[in-house]
Amino acid sequence: MEQVFASIITIGDELLIGQVVDTNSAWMAQELNKAGIWLKRRVAVGDDKHEIINALEAQAQDTQIILMTGGLGPTADDITKPVLADYFGGKLVVHQPTLQHLHHLFENIYRRPLTDRNLKQAELPDVCTVLPNLRGSAPGMWFEKEGRIYISLPGVPHEMKGLMTAEVLPRLQKHFTMPHIAHRTMLTAGIGESFLADVIQEWEQQLPAHLKLAYLPNYGMVRLRITGSGSDKDQLEQELDEQFARLKVLAKQWMVIDEDLPLHEVVGRRLKEQGKTMATAESCTGGYIAHLITSVPGSSAYYKGSVISYANEVKENLLSVSPATLAATGAVSEDTVQQMVQGALSSLHTDYALATSGIMGPDGGSAEKPVGMVWIAVGNREKIVTQQFNFRFDRMRNIELTANHSLNLLRKFIEEHG
Structure with missing residues (x-):
């Protein structure tokens, strides 16, 4: 069974100058991988006809699928459609189903006039298969040339994801016969990457060629x-289970969970299992931990709230931290x-x-207290544990490190004292 390779081209000057961060490619890569398609490379180009064409020709050399995002809007800098029409030997024509969709969208959803500029979004290359965009105004386009599949999608993440899920991935799975791809993931904490590599070195070296480990x-x-x-799904799954079981034994001391879950979701799961609740009292993290926890649907079942006590008077007035302390x-x-934890437990009534x-x-x-010095405390009404850290990075990374170490300390406390 032949491996299918893809590449992604993101189009837009705003991506090249850093005005917009490309999150589309990461999500697309994950979904392609789940479908059995290996992503070979990601390329970003500006809103320039020659750059777009050069990228298309370069990616067609060694990939069967070329996905593009961006440049499908109604403004003058959105040039992807006319470029693709020329490249595939067609012309722009009014696509009646898209025109009807635009009228419905603007009259019933957006409730604003449909301008001539917006009407041009119904003009599509006559050599493509139109992929209807139920989440927006710019449809996707599917082209075929010399055994390659070219797919153009809008750059708006919500719209791109809708098209990928409803149109692109099902069509690709019908078009290609692909091998089965599977993963096993664990999250570890308390050990660095290089030290962990030393611990599992012998096991890693004996992995068969079709199984690869990533740190x-x-x-x-x-x-x-x-x-x-x-090609044999059942055999592959069994092999992965056996190798993963060996890895879990070797890394047991540092394993947080044997699933691909972020730490804040792990903490939430532990709390739900116990039927317990938590709160945060954040000074240096400024509510970042609360943001992580509440980003999970259903977190209200175990998270009650936060006191962001950035100033000392807030620590005193809302968390009852002693002025003498x-x-x-x-x-x-x-x-x-320690007193912040006590105050949060008392004022927010959590476990x-x-x-x-x-x-x-x-x-x-x-x-005495250099940049990067952090104190963390976690606890319940019976016990509080603390830990000091000294980070050495920029402000945002120090905040993120503090959040992760705080959540991991809480996870361990819940597992030991729950």
């Missing part, structure tokens, strides 16, 4: 992912975060609480 470090955590591909040890201290206080930088540090 995915991220802010104090390391995900280990085994990926396999093959703040005067004696400062906001960034073990005593302060567990987490508190952070630190110096995120780039300024504000001292010889």
Whole structure:
């Protein structure tokens, strides 16, 4: 069974200058991989006819599927449609189903006039298969040339995802016979990537060629992912299960969970299993931990809220941190975060609480308390544990590291004292 390869071309000057961050490619790559398609490369080009054509020709050399996003809007800089019409030897014509969709969209959904500029979005190359976009005004386009599939999608993430799910992936799976691809993933904490590699070195070296291990470090955590591909789905799944079981034994000391879940979801799952609740008292993280937790649907079942006590008077007034403690040890201290946990437990009436206080930088540090120094506390009404960290990165990375270490400390506390 022949492996199918794809490439992604993102189109838009705003991507090249960093005005917009490309999140489309990452999501598309994951979905292609689930469907059994290997992504060979990702390329970004500006709104320039020659750059787009050069990219198309280059990617067609060694990939069967070329996906494009962007450049399908109604403004003058959106040139993808006319470029593709020329490239595939066609011309732009009014596509009546798209025209009807535009009238419905603007009259019944957007409730604003349909301008001549918007009407031009119904003009599509007569050599493509039109992919209806139920989430927006710019349809997708499917072209075939010399055994290659070319797919053009809007750059708006919500619209692109709708088209990929409803149109593109089902069509690709019908068009190609693809091998089965499967993964096994675990999340580890408390050990660095290189040290973990030493621990599992012998096991990794004996992996068969069709199974590959990836190390995915991220802010104090390391995900280990085994990926396999093959024509026999049942055999591949069994092999992955056997190898993953061996890996779990080797990494047991540091394993957080044997699934591909972020840490804040792991904490939420543990709380739901126990029927318990939590709160956060955040100083240096400024509500970032609360944001992570509440990004999960259903988190209201276990998360009650946060006190973002950035200023000392908020620590005193809302969390009952003693003014004497703040005067004696400062906001960034073990005593302060302990009292922040106690205050959160009392004021928000939860089973567990987490508190952070630190110096995120780039300024504000001292010889005694340098930038990157953080105190974390987690606990319940019977016990509170604390830990100090000294990070050395930029402000945002220090915040993210603090959040991950806080959540992991809480996870361990819940598992030990729940």
